Structures are given as C-alpha cells and as structure tokens.
Amino acid sequence: MSRSILIADDHPLFRQALALAVGQVAPDATIVEAGTLVAASTAVATTTDLCLILLDLKMPGAVGFSGIALLHAERPEVPILVVSSAEGDNAADEARIFGARGFLRKDADLSVIENAIAKALDGTSSMPRSSAQVQSDLDPIRESVAGLTPMQLKVLLAVLDGQLNKQIAHSLGVSEATVKAHMTAVMRKLDVTNRTQAALVARSLGLHLRH
The missing domain is CATH 3.40.50.2300 (Response regulator)
Incomplete structure (x- = not known):
C-alpha cells in the first residue's frame, strides 16, 4: 500500500x-x-x-x-x-x-x-499536554480560527496580506461575491464586524512567536 x-x-x-x-x-x-x-x-x-x-x-x-x-x-x-x-x-x-x-x-x-x-x-502524540497549561482568554478565538473551513482560512490569510476582494478572487479562482460570502462567515465565527477587526484578531494569535 x-x-x-x-x-x-x-x-x-x-x-x-x-x-x-x-x-x-x-x-x-x-x-x-x-x-x-x-x-x-x-x-x-x-x-x-x-x-x-x-x-x-x-x-x-x-x-x-x-x-x-x-x-x-x-x-x-x-x-x-x-x-x-x-x-x-x-x-x-x-x-x-x-x-x-x-x-x-x-x-x-x-x-x-x-x-x-x-x-x-x-498515531501516537509526541506532545504530551503541559500540566502548567493555563486557560487563556484567547482560547475561544483560537478554537474559532481552528474551526474555519480551508477556503475561509485562505480568504482570511489573504486579508492579513492586505489583499482586496478582487485580488483574493483572482488568486483563489472564485468570484468576488464568493470571497465576500466567505469573509462574512469568517467575521461571524470570530465575532467581529469588519475585515480589519478580523485581521487584528487573527494576527494576535501569532504575535508571541519568535523565529
């Protein structure tokens, strides 16, 4: 196989x-x-x-x-x-x-x-859960982002990159109306009212990382 x-x-x-x-x-x-x-x-x-x-x-x-x-x-x-x-x-x-x-x-x-x-x-995890893990105020938001569909995530990432709906539609091969529909769903799941707020919420999830 x-x-x-x-x-x-x-x-x-x-x-x-x-x-x-x-x-x-x-x-x-x-x-x-x-x-x-x-x-x-x-x-x-x-x-x-x-x-x-x-x-x-x-x-x-x-x-x-x-x-x-x-x-x-x-x-x-x-x-x-x-x-x-x-x-x-x-x-x-x-x-x-x-x-x-x-x-x-x-x-x-x-x-x-x-x-x-x-x-x-x-099928075994090599990442045992930390006993020191503390519930964070961001956890519900993280879970909301984790629950987005692949296309919704792609649209959100494009918004984070500063792309306009027309550019997103072209790069993903869909219509602008489809992009707007996905963005509406994203905003609803993240409990925000506009794409700027959605971008800020999504970006906050990775600000603590250092590379």
Missing part, C-alpha cells in the same frame, strides 16, 4: 535533512516537498495517500499558527508534526489547539526527530 509524507519548509537544506530522517523511519514512503504554504496546501489537497505532514510554522504565506490550521482543515485525518524554530511560552500547547500531533525544535537531535516521526505514523 502506497503512502506519501509531505515536508513543508522554505529551506531546501532542512527539507533534505527531514527527508533523510523520513527515509530512516519510512523508507517505503514517497516524499512530497513544499516551500510555501500555498504549495503545501495544494499538495495536501491533491496527494490522496498522504499519511503525515512535517511542517515549519514560518513559511511564506503563513502567519502564526495559520499553517497548521489550514492544512488540518484540508485533511483533518492526516497527522501534522511541527518541526520549527518558533518559540513561545506555550507554543506546543497552542499548536495542538490548531491540529498538530507533535512539536519539535529544528535543533533537536536527528534521533529525536526520527522517533517523533515514527510516533506520528503510529
């Missing part, structure tokens, strides 16, 4: 290093690479036998944890293992909220990364 693993990172050398780790754990797997969030989203949508996503948070097109949210919304059944240099007080816990199965730093030993890949493929 065929299976594919997506490596999404904008650094070719680190993609190569992750490919070597995957080769040790799953030599039978086909490796798919992506250097941007758009390319990763396309790969997730078109790779039918995808069994694992290795994801860097800081990629072109991503803001905060938006990469996890978008790819998880596209394929919720496929585990996501974050391998990133991002730092934050509760980065791993927050990554879990958006759909990650595991969270590793890029400077982790190769054996640690290989072990995490093996656990993710087996």
